[in-house]
Amino acid sequence: MPTDSVTLVEMAPRDGLQNEALLVSTAIKIELIERLARSGLTRIEAASFVSPKWVPQMADGQAVLLGIKRQPQVSYGALTPNLQGLKAALVAGADQVAVFTAASESFCQHNINASIATSLDRFAPLLALAKQSQIPVRGYVSTALDCPYEGAVSPTAVAKVARDLYQLGCDEISLGDTLGTGTPQRVIAMLHAVSQEVPMAQLAVHFHDTYGQALANVYAALEQGIRIIDSSVAGLGGCPYAPGAAGNLATEDLVYLLEGLGLKTGVSLASLVQTGRWISTQLGRRNGSKVGLAWMK
């Protein structure tokens, strides 16, 4: 594996806290984001402009984005399901926005109450305004391996949605193993199909660790050439489909792997471990990072 660098996209303030039972104050969210930036992370998904009716945990997105003390080298992102969300994110000064759809129809319908085609139609005006505002847009593809309603999702279906998002103007596509059920061979097959449609350099992987496979999947994805990886400090975030189970891949465990492989991340692992411990204490939650539990310093 070549010795180059990997870009980490930190999910804890958004995908992480969104799936925690506890409501977290705006002040804690701001402190979490500032700590993550200080540890060397350069891309942080900081807020979501989804309707607070659906995701009350994220109702203070604007206050969070406006409240953080910004680091110039850090890109603060926001999830924006529609034009209204994008406008709110732009007012709040998001550096990047993200849209989300799925590779399976049933999941898309359950998750955002629209078909995949309708979800893409909705993104078109959003992408137009984002381009005009010179804001990069990330596209999330959920259920890139398995769907809770349909079972295994074909690599061809994932490739099609990824291509559509890319053609609509998304700068990067994040492929999500929403259920955390994937294993390396399936990850490889899926990446093989998707990379026929979207250059590997524009692809990110987003693995949940529900079945403990996330880091093995990361390793397989790295071997395929993936260099953008989503993760969440302290493994923040649960799995709505398996209560009590693990959620996101912990950023600490990922950074430990990447350092071991000689891949640069720009992140201070010691600082990250401290932040993971701090937020776990704030949430009264077990630290979901094994590095966080074992780290001696």
Added chain:
Amino acid sequence: MPTDSVTLVEMAPRDGLQNEALLVSTAIKIELIERLARSGLTRIEAASFVSPKWVPQMADGQAVLLGIKRQPQVSYGALTPNLQGLKAALVAGADQVAVFTAASESFCQHNINASIATSLDRFAPLLALAKQSQIPVRGYVSTALDCPYEGAVSPTAVAKVARDLYQLGCDEISLGDTLGTGTPQRVIAMLHAVSQEVPMAQLAVHFHDTYGQALANVYAALEQGIRIIDSSVAGLGGCPYAPGAAGNLATEDLVYLLEGLGLKTGVSLASLVQTGRWISTQLGRRNGSKVGLAWMK
């Protein structure tokens, strides 16, 4: 990766319980071993004939081995540090025995109070009697990647000890990442060196999951041709060097990976998950298997 089979060597009754704080009754140990055998595991390290002065958790080795209802296809193993231990294991009807040394001098000295060379000298009469009794002998090499006293251990040092054990007559060498600090590139380099001295088919890997890297390391080892893997149901066993941290790789998470890769194990994952949950309850311990936490059935 070719679709063949992997042999699992189950560590929970010995390496697992040995490192748990709670003393477990002989009856529970016997039930654990019987449940593991029923789930399809064919190699179970069931007892240790180390002095009870050092490892009180294992003082009932003879009672355990004599007490289990045997399955004909299962090999019940025992750890035997010396000739006296081997004799006791033979009386108790162990199908396989194991000796242990280390790849770093300081660890060997701290762990068994002998130099590596002295430890090997002690094994010679043991191996002679085991051969005479037609009992296969496994050799454990601890600190195959890092030593708590010396830091990184060179692949050459590991290869030398593995070769010596093999030449002494060990049928199989299990390479232990005792601290759980390893990452895939280092595993590959170590396996590359060792497999120059001992055929890959005679090598096993024994990864601790202290830093969450075990399954990624397994995947890398499988790519190198390893087909014998040690693990422990429910991730039983702690890490004496990092209290509160994770211990052994959980067998459930390993079987999930192998099934996903199309590698046969002969194990019923559903049955294994039930056993992992049962023993975690018995120990009043959090289930260390993510599959065990997430499994729905």
